[in-house]
Amino acid sequence: MNHKTLTEAREALKKYWGYSTFREGQEEVIHAVLEQRDTMVLFPTGGGKSLCYQLPSVVTEGLTVVISPLVALMQDQVQQLNNRNIAATFINSSISSWEVEQRLVNARNGMYDLLYCAPERLQTTLWQAELPKLDINLIAIDEAHCISEWGHDFRPSYREIRPALESIAASVSWMALTATATPEVRTDIQNNLELSEPVVVSKGFDRPNLKWWVLSSEQKDQKMLTAVRRASNTGVGLIYAGTRRNCEELSSKIQKQLGIETESYHAGKEPGDREQIQQRWVEGNLPLVVATNAFGMGIDKADCRYVIHYEMPYSLEAYYQQAGRAGRDGEESFPLLLFKPSDLRIAEKRIKDSYPEREQLQRVYDALCDSLDLAVGSEMETAEELSIDLLSKRAGFSKRITRSALNVLNHLGIIELIEYITPRIGVHFIANRDYIRELISKSENERKRLFLDTLLRQFGGEAFAEMKYLDFDYVREKLNVSPNAVKKGLQVLQDHDQILQFHSRGDLPLVKLLEERQSVLRLSKKELEQHRNTLLKKLEYMQGYIETEGCREVYIRQYFGESQVRPCGHCDNCLSEKKGEVQFMDSDLLSIKQALSKGGKTIPHLCRQFGWSRSRVKKSLSYLIREEKVKVNEEKYIWANSTEN
Template sequence: MIISSVKKYKKYFTVSPKKVVELLGYNLDFSADHSLSEQDLWLMNKSKMEKARHILKNRWGYPAFREGQEEAVNAVLERKNTLVLFPTGGGKSLCYQLPAIMLDGMTVVISPLVALMQDQVQQLRERGIAATFINSTLSTWEIEQRLANARNGMYKLLYCAPERLQSPLWQAELPKLDLSFIAVDEAHCISEWGHDFRPSYREIRPAFESVDGSVSWIALTATATPEVRADIQDNLGFEDPVIVSKGFERPNLKWWVTATPKKDKKLLEAVSQAGERGSGLVYGGTRRNCERLAREISNRLELKAEAYHAGIEAEERQRIQQQWVDGELPLVVATSAFGMGIDKADCRYVIHYVMPYTLEAYYQQAGRAGRDGVESFPLLLFKSSDLITAEQRIKDSYPEKKQLQHLYDALCDSLDLAVGAEMEKMQQVSLDALATRSGFSKRISRSALNVLSHLSIIQLVERINPQIGIHFVASRDYIRTVITEAKNQRKAIFLDTLLRQFGGEAFGEMKFIDFDYLQQKLNVSPNAVKKGLQILQDHEQLLQFEVTGALPLVKIVDGRRSSLGLSKAELERHRNTLLKKLDYMRGYIQTEHCREVYIRQYFGEEAVKPCGHCDNCLKGQTSDYHFGNSDLLSIRQALEKGGKTVAQLCRQFGWRRERVKKSLSHLIREEKVVERSEKYFWRDHQM
């Protein structure tokens, strides 16, 4: 039964009618007259968690919380500081997004990756939740506008890059914001023991000192050792937090390491076996490897595979990513950047052709397999020289003191920055140009930038998405006249959209926004965007435009110094941490015991029992091992689908006849397989 308006039934509630609508998960304009059912009225008198479950279903479409989520949400709603330790794909973001729309005021989310915060904001908006972000890709004018909107209560969630918290503009606006809750995503970045340490993360708590007593906190990570957990709690001032951990057990993942000097051959064998299971992901390490391996897999196995790396145009990367998520592309061979924030539950296998340097990175990347709980296979291909190469690259990644000073000076010169001068905003830097100016290789130049960032001498932001910049050279009145009098309606819409998106600031200087975002607003193809801008620039002379690639953004902290004044200990501290982490990776590869036990103990779990299904656990049960399981398991899975001849099994797996016969003989002796009319059947699936 529908009963008249919310306002009429205000007496039923202890909160305002507007809050009723928000809590129920509706996306309504409250100036209109809206109705609630008796069920809605009944719900308003229920507990916070009953309301949370209702919102979970209404907004997210989920019938129930996943393991650990309800405990975390409840802790946040009770205004308790909370530390969430969920594995990759465990649903961390819901633990702060859902409470954010239930709590009064606004939630600030600290996120380290530009692309991830933009994706999450887009997803929230699609669910009718008011959210935005501020980071270094936005102009000062746009940031000021979004902060003004936040001050006026227009957002429930505001995503912010950690570097932004130190800006004078943020510090000036912070006391004016109605904050109730702060979420620190990827919280392992706080710790120098974390595999992705960012100095700016250690300044998060001090940045909120002015509102410290009125807000609660949540910190979330998928990869935290005991040292990292302690560092997170200490740095954020969590004295007695609620700790919600799902543990690091992934019972559906069959951890496997194959030591081989012939990685290409083993990779082809692994993909050949795995191709029938579903979609897969190969981490190739370098751009060159990704291109070469994708071609080889496509040509040799007749399995469609494509390379993915930063050298590919953004539009093409988006196509590859979406086709893989949709199941149209069975295999992607990628650098480590692929997979961040991608929600694909049914990836059946992840193969590392190149060894990651930390167990955290390996666990996070390999954990993208089997997020739906179905049996899946992470495989690490390894040869002895990998560890030697990794150790040398870590050492080489830390330039000497003189090299660091020289690169710093070259960077400041490229930015036209005198000693003592400060930068107002981040600027784009070409690594090629910096290498040329410094006389160093691109590798040394990149390493030096990373070290300077770790030491908080510069702010460094990796720009994921290409940008497009526009500077209107004609007056606003003239452009509006062109729009009004245009005979071509498409041209009028195109130009009007540009004017709305870039605003008044673009009349004074070149203003940049994401290319993909502008393309969506214009509702035309990427080529049509560039062609239209070219016409408006060359023929109409209304504007000037630039298209930038995925170049990093840099800002010198506290003005240019004449001397960095760094000690040897400062330079080597983080390097030594990475070398120690490499030792743990070596231990994982070389252990003769259960690999899952090794991983879980590394992350601090105790009394862990062997999994029974990794390669080490299976050594005593089978005689020949391959990707994701033994040859025996591969044959079993093939025969469970129906009888096969030896020739058919050879063609299916690309094996020699002797290898197939050996496995079949073993299975026949074990009374698992029977032979009939030259075909072999699994006993439980006989025809």
């Protein structure tokens, strides 16, 4: 990279992001990108991955294509970039085919620096037709662990990224980014994307400001309340509660018993409410959110002081990513996992139950296609809204089985299921333009006249041909009325004046078949069971993290492939050991030595002799064994210099 380019990169960092210097690892990545080298970026959550492709996009010619699996994250990042006056947009199944086409035309004409794209989009006829006309400079694959079947969120569509872009593969730079990749996953990413001698930049998986803690108790509610009471003095927090019901109940309990303002966040909430809760939390106006695991994706908040997991995640990758949302500013923060033994049995059962029988998958698939009026061989152009309740009734299954089947079909790349989208409003004018203009000019109601005129200007000519969708907040801002007034006004124009039809999106998930409808799903039993077995293996590692008596940070870092890792000194196990050593050095050394010098003793014997807890005896003995002062013969502990064998 020449000096001028480095200067431009630093100027762009200051101009668009307001930073004077790069964070650790970022400059090395950007250096490699500007030299058109392939790169693999392994930064922890909050480590500044997105800047690694966003900044090069504004200092180089051409388009950066960012491939992301998360609709909510795409929308969030595009909004942040636009707020910084960086030209960016996204294409996915939450927008109409007309809008997708228009955005691709704009991209072809050089109107964007970044184009965010769902991996499934690369397979479409429209994308393949436009691809040769796009001046693409960099392909950035976010959440790259989705490529690997060993990743915690494997998506088959990710393995088709390289083949779909083969025609331009040699003329662009490639970047793969992830916060959670074991050595096997890294190898899989590199091989699948065919990265050419990539520059690998890893910040490691240590988070020295995080105090990892696991609390095992049957009284999880009480322990949670105690933890929140203590942690609330440090700043805002986040609780991952697992289910909607837990979110509601825990949120209510915290407010009633602790008086701390708390909101629940889950898919059952109105989209506008979810967005408002998220915004208040990000701005520091809401101390605590109790959420399902969808909360936090793509959210840029540096000063979350504590993250409590009321329900255990099923993989160490998911836990590390979610817990890592605490302390992104480098200040001391607290990730706490609440646990009881039955959690593991429940988790194992849920994983096994989450893979329905092949016949159940077929039935839900058929019911879905029938509800979408799709004949065998038919394709879908855009995603449609989906009611899980209605689909469950149609398939004749419980909502749990139906939901599980949809998740598996989504995971296997048969459908695309979009759960969290920015609320959008669609308008289709059914009266002709001249009639509407006449209605505007003759209206004696000033507010109605202004409302309709603004609507016409914002939705434009396309809305006369089909339902056109725009972001709800954008429309509300242009109309300069409350959210409720937007819908009321549209209702009047639809029901009374009968000049348009409108539709809200965001209340229900969206679904799209990624291929034409099949009469019989082409799925083998091996294919269905393989990922389930991987998830069960990952659950074993999660159990290992919970049950380890060693340093928790060491366990995490070794899981992600780091070696020669020293204990952190500040997780619960390290602090407990230190405390044990102090007690031992102060008073316990002589007692243990005198007792064991007279002959071997079992742990129960020592507990009775000293009146100590089993935990205190075990920790003292563990320390002595490491110091080679005590040895073990069957269940008896013996002082190393004693004569007993």
